[in-house]
Amino acid sequence: MAACTGMLARYFSRRALAMGPLRSWAARALILLTMVAFVVGAAVVAYQFMRPVGSELGVWRYVFDLTSVSVTMIVLGIFMALRLLVGGASGVLDFTAQLPVSHRERRGALLAFEATTLVLITAVLMAAMGIASTMILGPRGVLLATTPIVTGVVVYLVVTIAHNAGDLLLTLLGLRRVRSTVLLLVTFAALLWLNARLVSLVGAVSLPDAPGGRALIGLNLMPWLLHTYGPWAYVLGAGGLVAVLALTAVLTAPNAHPSHHRFVNLALPVRTSGPWGVHLAYALRNQHLWLGVSLAAALFAYLAGTASVHPLWSAALLSFPGMYHYGNTRALRILHPERGPWSIWLRMLGSQTTVVGVFLAAGFGVLALARPELLAGSSEPVLGTVAAVVFAVLVGSAFPAENDNPFSALLGSLVLALILAFVGILTGLLQLPAAATVPLLAALAALAAVVSVWSIHVHETRSRHDVPQALAV
Numbered sequence: 001m002a003a004c005t006g007m008l009a010r011y012f013s014r015r016a017l018a019m020g021p022l023r024s025w026a027a028r029a030l031i032l033l034t035m036v037a038f039v040v041g042a043a044v045v046a047y048q049f050m051r052p053v054g055s056e057l058g059v060w061r062y063v064f065d066l067t068s069v070s071v072t073m074i075v076l077g078i079f080m081a082l083r084l085l086v087g088g089a090s091g092v093l094d095f096t097a098q099l100p101v102s103h104r105e106r107r108g109a110l111l112a113f114e115a116t117t118l119v120l121i122t123a124v125l126m127a128a129m130g131i132a133s134t135m136i137l138g139p140r141g142v143l144l145a146t147t148p149i150v151t152g153v154v155v156y157l158v159v160t161i162a163h164n165a166g167d168l169l170l171t172l173l174g175l176r177r178v179r180s181t182v183l184l185l186v187t188f189a190a191l192l193w194l195n196a197r198l199v200s201l202v203g204a205v206s207l208p209d210a211p212g213g214r215a216l217i218g219l220n221l222m223p224w225l226l227h228t229y230g231p232w233a234y235v236l237g238a239g240g241l242v243a244v245l246a247l248t249a250v251l252t253a254p255n256a257h258p259s260h261h262r263f264v265n266l267a268l269p270v271r272t273s274g275p276w277g278v279h280l281a282y283a284l285r286n287q288h289l290w291l292g293v294s295l296a297a298a299l300f301a302y303l304a305g306t307a308s309v310h311p312l313w314s315a316a317l318l319s320f321p322g323m324y325h326y327g328n329t330r331a332l333r334i335l336h337p338e339r340g341p342w343s344i345w346l347r348m349l350g351s352q353t354t355v356v357g358v359f360l361a362a363g364f365g366v367l368a369l370a371r372p373e374l375l376a377g378s379s380e381p382v383l384g385t386v387a388a389v390v391f392a393v394l395v396g397s398a399f400p401a402e403n404d405n406p407f408s409a410l411l412g413s414l415v416l417a418l419i420l421a422f423v424g425i426l427t428g429l430l431q432l433p434a435a436a437t438v439p440l441l442a443a444l445a446a447l448a449a450v451v452s453v454w455s456i457h458v459h460e461t462r463s464r465h466d467v468p469q470a471l472a473v
Helices: 002-017 025-053 057-087 103-137 139-172 179-196 198-204 221-229 231-251 274-285 287-306 311-319 322-328 341-370 372-377 379-398 406-430 434-463
Strands: none
Touching: 025 057, 025 103, 025 406, 057 103, 057 139, 057 179, 057 198, 057 221, 057 287, 057 406, 103 139, 103 231, 139 179, 139 221, 139 231, 179 198, 179 287, 221 231, 274 287, 274 322, 274 341, 287 311, 287 341, 311 341, 311 379, 322 341, 322 379, 322 406, 341 372, 341 379, 341 434, 379 406, 379 434, 406 434
């Protein structure tokens, strides 16, 4: 399994880092500086907020109890994203077939990669509070700072075991072809259920001065264990629990690749030919689109019932296939050469926007019949969905994901999320008015378009072995 994990790491570095902008040391340094600025800025805010608390451990434990609830929701979201990105890419494991290892060992290596990704994302998100607790509490704050990360790993392993059990059950029931979609919807339903119970879960955590002491609600097991039984019990208990869950996850892993079909047999609504027909067929028949449709439909129904967020925001999930569009249509452009990077970008964006627009129109129709009062506030989710498509095409253009390579899409998504989060922090610090949201979003979308076209130009030039020295850095 160690050999497989090493090969996955090399595959990641060669297929993701070597094809996107991060092949340039200058781009890597810029992304690293952005990440450091994001973490340091958030840590300063957290330190200023928690400094009046001082060394009151009761308050700090309460804060990390609450953090464990939010971490659980974050992990469920990351798990779903990894299932979309990695779960359907059987080619990721195919290149390890020449090694003298079992399929379970290959699945274990993939689990190690997913767990590492989860730890890194959780560490970045929780770094601010962890740094603040360490600076204020000293060594006592270090263990508290690790509780969100350990909680994330435990939740991820539990969900993985449940996912493996569901996979086996659906296979025995003869639902092998649709098991990926069903399991994804079940996980999404669990996330929605947890979100609906968020207020009650937060209220169930005891306040620092509650007479009954710390409340154990399951999700806050790690901070509760640290507070109730001390550091050694926490270290040994958390280590033993993670080891047992990891072994169980490997042993319950499916013995075969997930059943995944890259395209669905769906007739095009109109007769098309040439490059536009290729792009439209890829956008409409892509299996990732229909996985996104199932999630978007479930989210649309949930939001329409709760009215907490406009239901049309669910269409933003349909932008996900745009991250694979450029990489997976590169070979098709050999059959239908296109004139230039702007033509390629416009056809990708046009086909993706057309498909997403059809589902937006269907959502408008449902709202007109069921919730007509919501039609007045539909401009923002429509603009946000179009912007999501533009950003998805940017990720796919800057980090081409050939053959549904999940590593490129994952890395590109993380880089984009980091940059957008940094822009969000700057917007908050500058206290821009709400009226500036739409112009700012339009400016970011325009910048994404320019960067997408430049990335396409670089990749197309390199594929023709005509690489200028300035672009080969």
